[in-house]
Amino acid sequence: MRIVLHIWRQKNGRSSGKMVRYELPDINSHMSFLEMLDVLNERLIEKGEDPVAFDHDCREGICGMCGFVINGTAHGPVRGTTVCQLHMRHFQDGEELYLEPWRAKAFPVIKDLMVDRGAFDRIIAAGGYVSVSTGSAPDGNAIPIPKDNAELSMDAAACIACGACVAACPNASAALFTAAKISHLALLPQGEPERHQRSLRMVAQANTEGFGACSNVGECEAVCPKKITLENIARMFRDYIGASWTRRPAGASRG
Amino acid sequence: MASTFQRTLRFYEATIGKKALIAVTGAILVLYVVGHMIGNLQIYLGREALNAYAHKLHDLGPLLWLVRGFLLLAVVVHIVASIQLWLMNRAARPSRYVRQSWVKATFASRTMIVTGPILAAFIVYHVLHLTVGRFHPGFNHELDVYHNVVAGFRNVPTSVAYIVAMALLGYHVSHGAWSMFQSAGLHHPRYMPIVQKAAVALAIALFVGNISIPISILAGFIR
Structure with a gap:
């Protein structure tokens, strides 16, 4: 399936960020959301670009490390789940997704989708x-x-x-x-x-x-x-x- | 040992303290609004009944002013604490989301800070209009309330303004009337759904009951 991503890219806490568009034409619908981002990052690294920073650890939905906002909803559209347990089959082919970090004064952005x-x-x-x-x-x-x-x-x-x-x-x-x-x-x-x-x-x-x-x-x-x-x-x-x-x-x- | 005064100050300083005060003053104002509507609905009993009610209230003398002062204090505390919290809340989210969507938050719950100030402005206008007699060419200062209400609402823009204000009141109460229980720490899964439905029912009752008066007057049922 084809997915279009608009991701918040921010170099560090002091710089100002902006949304950057990425296109992934060949995503497997069985991938988790984070696996989809892994694919994106591998390609960015191959091209010599800076990969997207995001927090994650257990990828089983129990550690609390992962999480960002997808189309204005924290952890995305499925209720009672973290982004690591959210799978691409919940999205439409060709869907445009806006990924942003948690936004709060008390959670300063470290880099991209990662907050402190x-x-x-x-x-x-x-x-x-x-x-x-x-x-x-x-x-x-x-x-x-x-x-x-x-x-x-x-x-x-x-x-x-x-x-x-x-x-x-x-x-x-x-x-x-x-x-x-x-x-x-x-x-x-x-x-x-x-x-x-x-x-x-x-x-x-x-x-x-x-x-x-x-x-x-x-x-x-x-x-x-x-x-x-x-x-x-x-x-x-x-x-x-x-x-x-x-x-x-x-x-x-x-x- | 901390004095009661210090304790009160420290309580007010905290967000939860402000919320508790907004809840208590909100409860006072909701009860007042319900009583005010029931009193006003006596217009359907005729000129004598409504005017007798108005005279009875005026005959309370100093007690009437005491109640007015108490309500004014409740309004001021409600507004000041709400604005302080609103400023704090804005500061807590300095950068907005590029995309924002809501899963559960109702329109009413997200617009309390919009409906509130408009209602405050309406209350000032309402007191000037039907209590003081400003912006009201046919106002009778001999306490002929029935005449003042009927003459006032025959003016279409005035009636429309009142109806819009009552719609905003309905929104404000539909969230506020259950939110006050939550803010005071009263929440039980058995009763909360009932309280939430009751808040919406109360909001609709306030809206329908209050706007029935200008509509009846414009339609000529009350003359």
């Missing part, structure tokens, strides 16, 4: 953990956890931090990512002790990084390859609002 998602790491470092004492592994089922909570926590933990939610949000908000990372811990007894502090710190870090605010349009939920839901964002709001008004500063335990 270090802001996500700093949100996790701000509170996305549980402080546990190390030692031997605890007994299984020593802490009872309701089945529903275990399932909801696992659903939130499915977030692979790819950044599609930020890319799809009209406000470049990291609400869905932050909410997923807050939720999967908040729903479990192990996460409960630091629940308030965690929501305050992670939300504050997301604001510091320059992500926008959530305006409940739901575009993040629609493009999320792991189908993380808006319910998690409401849980984050609930925790944050509660923590803001009831948190006691250190050393003031008697209130």
Whole structure:
């Protein structure tokens, strides 16, 4: 099949980018989207041109490295999938595709379709953990956890931090990512002790990084390859609002 | 220990705090708009009923001004917090996509920042028109509300302006009336779909109920 690509080419973070047109006349419809780009890059290298830079790692849809915007939709037209698991058979012969990097102030472009998602790491470092004492592994089922909570926590933990939610949000908000990372811990007894502090710190870090605010349009939920839901964002709001008004500063335990 | 004042300031500083305030003030304004429409629909009960209602409200005296002040405060907080968030959100996406498409985002949800300011301008015009009596040649200052409404809406451009404003109100409420629950952290998969449908139903009810008045007047059902 024939595919026409318009790809965002940007040399580095300081230069300004532009869309460049490439034509691939002989693409196999069983190829994944990234394999199609591999073919393009091999030909660019043969011609002595600079290949298109894009992030990828496992190519199994579970690592969260890959991702860019295809025709205005993060991870392309198929719901619940990453670009590495998107196959060319979902496109028409002769289709024109516009590939752009995640666009957000907090995700500066490194090169072409590659962005720096270090802001996500700093949100996790701000509170996305549980402080546990190390030692031997605890007994299984020593802490009872309701089945529903275990399932909801696992659903939130499915977030692979790819950044599609930020890319799809009209406000470049990291609400869905932050909410997923807050939720999967908040729903479990192990996460409960630091629940308030965690929501305050992670939300504050997301604001510091320059992500926008959530305006409940739901575009993040629609493009999320792991189908993380808006319910998690409401849980984050609930925790944050509660923590803001009831948190006691250190050393003031008697209130 | 942080004082309540410091706590409030810090809460407002955060995006989630602003959103919570937009939700609460939005809820106040939606409740007011519903009450306002129900009050106005008394025009169908005749001149005496509507004018008696207007006199009853005016007889509240200082309480009326207290309510007006409270509503004005809600409007100001709603607008200021929304504009601040909008500026933040614009800064968060400095470069636009060459191609942009929407999977799920509704027209209403993406245009809150457009419908909002137009509605604010409409509210100013509406108060000047039917409360103060500006831009209204036949205005009766003796609190003959029925006459003022009928005479005001006989003017076709005025009626059209009101109808357009009510369409925008419908869009704004169709997103805002469920969004306020989400922003306040209230979301349950069992109830959220119902809340979302109720928001659209409320938006349609507000639109139909309100525009029925100028349309009835232009059509001559109310004279």
